[in-house]
Amino acid sequence: MSGERALIEALRGLAGHPAARNLDDDAAVLEFGGEALVLTHDMVVEGVHFLAGQDPADVAWKLVATNMSDLAAKGAEPVGVLLGYMLGRDDERFLAGLKEALDHFGAPLLGGDTVGRTAIQALGLTAFGRATFRPVPSRSGAKPGDGVWLTGAVGGAMVGLEALRSGSGDSLAYRRPNARLADGIALAPMVTAMMDVSDGLLLDAFRMAKASKVAITIDSGTVPLACPELRRDEALRWGDDYELLFTLPADALPAVAATRIGAAQTAGSSPLIIDGIAISSPDGLGFEHR
Amino acid sequence: MSGERALIEALRGLAGHPAARNLDDDAAVLEFGGEALVLTHDMVVEGVHFLAGQDPADVAWKLVATNMSDLAAKGAEPVGVLLGYMLGRDDERFLAGLKEALDHFGAPLLGGDTVGRTAIQALGLTAFGRATFRPVPSRSGAKPGDGVWLTGAVGGAMVGLEALRSGSGDSLAYRRPNARLADGIALAPMVTAMMDVSDGLLLDAFRMAKASKVAITIDSGTVPLACPELRRDEALRWGDDYELLFTLPADALPAVAATRIGAAQTAGSSPLIIDGIAISSPDGLGFEHR
Numbered sequence: 374m375s376g377e378r379a380l381i382e383a384l385r386g387l388a389g390h391p392a393a394r395n396l397d398d399d400a401a402v403l404e405f406g407g408e409a410l411v412l413t414h415d416m417v418v419e420g421v422h423f424l425a426g427q428d429p430a431d432v433a434w435k436l437v438a439t440n441m442s443d444l445a446a447k448g449a450e451p452v453g454v455l456l457g458y459m460l461g462r463d464d465e466r467f468l469a470g471l472k473e474a475l476d477h478f479g480a481p482l483l484g485g486d487t488v489g490r491t492a493i494q495a496l497g498l499t500a501f502g503r504a505t506f507r508p509v510p511s512r513s514g515a516k517p518g519d520g521v522w523l524t525g526a527v528g529g530a531m532v533g534l535e536a537l538r539s540g541s542g543d544s545l546a547y548r549r550p551n552a553r554l555a556d557g558i559a560l561a562p563m564v565t566a567m568m569d570v571s572d573g574l575l576l577d578a579f580r581m582a583k584a585s586k587v588a589i590t591i592d593s594g595t596v597p598l599a600c601p602e603l604r605r606d607e608a609l610r611w612g613d614d615y616e617l618l619f620t621l622p623a624d625a626l627p628a629v630a631a632t633r634i635g636a637a638q639t640a641g642s643s644p645l646i647i648d649g650i651a652i653s654s655p656d657g658l659g660f661e662h663r
Numbered sequence: 664m665s666g667e668r669a670l671i672e673a674l675r676g677l678a679g680h681p682a683a684r685n686l687d688d689d690a691a692v693l694e695f696g697g698e699a700l701v702l703t704h705d706m707v708v709e710g711v712h713f714l715a716g717q718d719p720a721d722v723a724w725k726l727v728a729t730n731m732s733d734l735a736a737k738g739a740e741p742v743g744v745l746l747g748y749m750l751g752r753d754d755e756r757f758l759a760g761l762k763e764a765l766d767h768f769g770a771p772l773l774g775g776d777t778v779g780r781t782a783i784q785a786l787g788l789t790a791f792g793r794a795t796f797r798p799v800p801s802r803s804g805a806k807p808g809d810g811v812w813l814t815g816a817v818g819g820a821m822v823g824l825e826a827l828r829s830g831s832g833d834s835l836a837y838r839r840p841n842a843r844l845a846d847g848i849a850l851a852p853m854v855t856a857m858m859d860v861s862d863g864l865l866l867d868a869f870r871m872a873k874a875s876k877v878a879i880t881i882d883s884g885t886v887p888l889a890c891p892e893l894r895r896d897e898a899l900r901w902g903d904d905y906e907l908l909f910t911l912p913a914d915a916l917p918a919v920a921a922t923r924i925g926a927a928q929t930a931g932s933s934p935l936i937i938d939g940i941a942i943s944s945p946d947g948l949g950f951e952h953r
Contacts, residue, residue, distance in 0.1 A: 384746070384758070384772065401774035403743065405793070406696025414789055416747035416776045453693065456674070457706035457747065457787040468674070482674065484691035486706045488785075495778075497747040497787035499704055503695070 399568060400443040400502070402509045409504035410452075413443035419461075419494040424537070429463045430470025431548040432496070437474035439571065440500035441552035442615040446569040447509050448561025449502030450554065451478055456485035457497030478552060506561035510619075515566040515585035519620035521635040522627055524556050527574050527616065528600030528608030546599060550615045556629040560619055563628060567619040572612045573659020575647065580655070581618060582637070582644035590646040591635040610659045689858060690733040690792070692799045699794035700742075703733035709751075709784040714827070719753045720760025721838040722786070727764035729861065730790035731842035732905040736859040737799050738851025739792030741768055741844065746775035747787030768842060796851035800909075805856040805875035809910035811925040812917055814846050817864050817906065818890030818898030836889060840905045846919040850909055853918060857909040862902045863949020865937065870945070871908060872927070872934035880936040881925040900949050 400413035415436065419425050423432045437454065444451055454475065461467060475482055480500065515521075533547025553569075560567060566585055570577045574596065582589040593609060600608050620637055621627060643651035645658070652658065690703035705726065709715050713722045727744065734741055744765065751757060765772055770790065805811075823837025843859075850857060856875055860867045864886065872879040883899060890898050910927055911917060933941035935948075942948065 384748075384775070384777070401743075401745070403773060403791075405700060405742065406698030408696030410695060410700070410791075412743075412745055412773055412789075412791070414745040414747055414775050414787070416749065416778050416787060418749070418778050418781055418785075420781075421779060452695065453691075455691070455702060455704040455789055457704055458674070459706065459708070459785065483693060483702060485674070485704050486787075487674070488706050488708050489711060491708055491710075491783045491785070493781045493783060495708075495749065495781070495785035497704070497706060497776075499702075499745055499789040501693075501700075501702070 399512060400447050402447065402504065409507055409509050411444055411447045411449040411502040411504055411509065412499070413440050414497060414499045415440050416495065416497045428548070429461055429467035430473070433467045433470030434474040434549050436496055436498045437471065437478060437480065438550045438552045438615065440498050441478045441480065441554060442569040442571065444500055444502035445553045445557035446567050446617060447502065447504055448506050448557045448567070449504050450558060451480035452501040452503050453481045453483035454501070455483055455499040458485060458487045459494050459496060460487065460490040461494040478554065505558045510561050510564050510567040512566050512568040512581045513584040515581060515587050515589070515620040515637045517587055517637055517639045518623045519565050519637040520623060520625070520633050521578070521589055521591065521637060522619050522621060522631045523570070523574065523596065523616055523634050524553050524629060524631045525614070525616040526597035526599040527570065527614045528598045528604060528611060530613035531604070531608055531611040532600045547613060550613060552615055553617050556617055559628045560617065563625060564619040564621060567617060570614055570616045570618050573610045574618065575609050575645065576655055576659025577618055579645045579652065579658055585637065586640050587637040588639065588641050588644055588646060589635055589637050593648050595632060595634045597632050610657070612659055689802060690737050692737065692794065699797055699799050701734055701737045701739040701792040701794055701799065702789070703730050704787060704789045705730050706785065706787045718838070719751055719757035720763070723757045723760035724764040724839050726786055726788045727761065727768060727770065728840045728842045728905065730788050731768045731770065731844060732859040732861065734790055734792035735842050735844045735847035736857050736907060737792065737794055738796050738847045738857070739794050740848060741770035742791040742793050743771045743773035744791070745773055745789040748775060748777045749784050749786060750777065750780040751784040768844065795848045800851050800854050800857040802856050802858040802871045803874040805871060805877050805879070805910040805927045807877055807927055807929045808913045809855050809927040810913060810915070810923050811868070811879055811881065811927060812909050812911060812921045813860070813864070813886065813906055813924050814843050814919060814921045815904070815906040816887035816889040817860065817904045818888045818894055818901060820903035821894070821898055821901040822890045837903060840903060842905055843907050846907055849918045850907065853911060853915060854909040855911065857907060860904055860906045860908050863900045864908065865899050865935065866945055866949025867908055869935045869942065869948055875927065876930050877927040878929065878931050878934055878936060879925055879927050883938050885922060885924045887922050900947070902949055
């Protein structure tokens, strides 16, 4: 949405603080007490980020997981979360899912706020982490010649959402995404750039290329899929998979299971080159903020 | 609301972490890198916490100020904020007020999230601070014999809201509350307990007494008012004034302008005694979470 994009730009301008390098993108990194504190906040709204009839336990899980994925991309270990909770249809179920997720990711609930219900439920979660390696990875460090790598596969959330909507098939990948915290910590000392893939692999690769002032070439056939092959094009544009996209020096190999899907090269007129086709606009590449 | 109160209790149970000592009450305090990080999150909803037609610049100011007041009660200096912003009627005005408030309180915007508009605007703000004195003040440290003190006056927000609703009179105290950051920092080394008055002086004093396991006596006639004398009873029960309520050893005097309004004594059957009348239930004392 252009209104939202404009606002984000205005907020970025307002921010002006070095830690605010990536409002609405990556987590912020703040020096505190001689360590690097990693901060991220996600807001989700019923009917936009989750289905109105969805199990609140799954909503809670995903809210935690998406924030944990932001920490993972910084090689941070979770320190805790603050919850902004608007009462909903089934608060008990939300609590159950929240507890499951916080236990799973090792992120204690430190506090928060609760407000009464309205017609549309909105929720916020702030997550804090401690960076395990400095400099803290960012999306802006890719260098020409670097290999471009991806943990896991994409497309799982896409078919998971379809399964959830149709009521048949496995919806787990959409409902209960993982966050690659251990991978992020293992990768932090070796990557030149890293981010999580939340809005679609191609769109996020485009953003990494822009931020790093390089071009990124992707060989789309090499990207592992968690969906049928005939959905490949869609899967590369779908979000919600929360894998890590990262770059390594040309001949380096990652410390975790990952697939080399492309390379970075000197910036040209287009930030992204998919199977030899130059892409100069992010339109249609993935989930733009809506 | 009983549903919300029950949820808060359940969240507190879920939290279990020592830093989560006061979910939905004070800010959380977390040891990080050899310093004490103070964390607070407030969520506000159109029609509940702010008027539907209110100037978004004032909404932004108040959202920042209430979080700053939570930091003030911990003797913390602001480090920054994360914003969860749902697009609203006039995002430019919101931004203008946000900038004014962040500049005023010296709290940089570090990041956040934005989401599209819905029928009812919900907003979240997370504030971070650095404790300037340890042990970090809490509401639970009042001792029998302590004096009970209040910065400033109460009732200003009450008449301010009335002025705003009627369209005549001075609404500034409601629209643009201050946060006593400097006072909180000056008081932190001397107080036995401290909290901000957000839900009504009497209700918050009741809570401090309960948390500290003491009884608090208030001499209501000593409480400074920012409203006509005939509104005294209401003003003591009204919220949104964001003054600091604190306790000091019996013969100590505060380092800032403040008024002695009562004393702490050994806990009896009632946490609060107003002008000699024992109060054993918080009902009717102030703004309970609704």
